[in-house]
Amino acid sequence: MKHLIDIKDLSVKEIDDLIEVAKDIINHRDNYSHKCDGKKLATLFFEPSTRTRLSFEAAMMELGGNVLGFSEASSSSVSKGETVADTIQVVGCYADIIAMRHPKEGAPYVASVKSTVPIINAGDGGHNHPTQTLTDLLTIKCEKGRLDNLTIGLCGDLKFGRTVHSLITAMARYNNIKIVLISPDELKLPEYVKKEVLEKNNIEYVETKDIEEYMSELDILYMTRVQKERFFNEADYIRLKDYYILNKDKLKVAKNDLCIMHPLPRVNEISTDVDDDPRACYFKQANYGKYIRMALILKLLEVK
Numbered sequence: 001m002k003h004l005i006d007i008k009d010l011s012v013k014e015i016d017d018l019i020e021v022a023k024d025i026i027n028h029r030d031n032y033s034h035k036c037d038g039k040k041l042a043t044l045f046f047e048p049s050t051r052t053r054l055s056f057e058a059a060m061m062e063l064g065g066n067v068l069g070f071s072e073a074s075s076s077s078v079s080k081g082e083t084v085a086d087t088i089q090v091v092g093c094y095a096d097i098i099a100m101r102h103p104k105e106g107a108p109y110v111a112s113v114k115s116t117v118p119i120i121n122a123g124d125g126g127h128n129h130p131t132q133t134l135t136d137l138l139t140i141k142c143e144k145g146r147l148d149n150l151t152i153g154l155c156g157d158l159k160f161g162r163t164v165h166s167l168i169t170a171m172a173r174y175n176n177i178k179i180v181l182i183s184p185d186e187l188k189l190p191e192y193v194k195k196e197v198l199e200k201n202n203i204e205y206v207e208t209k210d211i212e213e214y215m216s217e218l219d220i221l222y223m224t225r226v227q228k229e230r231f232f233n234e235a236d237y238i239r240l241k242d243y244y245i246l247n248k249d250k251l252k253v254a255k256n257d258l259c260i261m262h263p264l265p266r267v268n269e270i271s272t273d274v275d276d277d278p279r280a281c282y283f284k285q286a287n288y289g290k291y292i293r294m295a296l297i298l299k300l301l302e303v304k
């Protein structure tokens, strides 16, 4: 049985196959509407979510399956003191596959060890978010036509932003990727990601505080929200939350075919005046999320 806990649980070939299936789903929706008849997906969200949970649920519904679950820990027996391991063993009796989000790094891994059904990590603390990365890869493939030969700027909260950690891990396996890390000193990419991913794979990267410094060289600009819920101290959050605000003016020197991405939710880091720029891809990106999750559910349930 296969789980998706870390993006590296999938080989490059498996990711390419998922992208191809997702594209086929986009073009031939009707062919997939009964693929998961009689199957159930449980979404166990111990942390807030809009896109991830709803796109998983919509994905399963579009495949003909059903969904059950909870969207906050307080409405489950976790509030009575149940462990993740116990919850998972029980939910495995009611569902064929589980997508879970948890504030503790590593919780989905712990769940996968005990689970009798496939577990999908839908975000674990400030660690990883592999299905957002699959969404991002499908977006890049569809919008840029390739996953190699790209200069990618990642901007904002690179310390706590789990989507950034998983995306860098995924991109490090493609050829000729250059990474521009744009953050204030306090929110720099963790050392373990730099050492274990960027340096180990000989990925060319630079760090800067200035969003405009490398703007003209970027093929992708991946904006992120400052992760308020991971701060220990509110004053630090308030000081850093508006460090970057992307607006039309800052994009003047950017390439015409730049792809502006954001996993969403956005707070202030992209001004709404950018939304009608043809280079803004973040709402399309949210749409791609449903299709890649459909492809992932099919794969993990081994549906042909």
Ligand code: NCD
Residues within 6 Å of the ligand: 051, 052, 123, 129, 132, 162, 163, 224, 225, 263, 264, 265
């Ligand atoms: C992201 C997350 O949960 O990590 N959201 C998402 O899943 N699309 C990004 C964020 O919350 O900032």
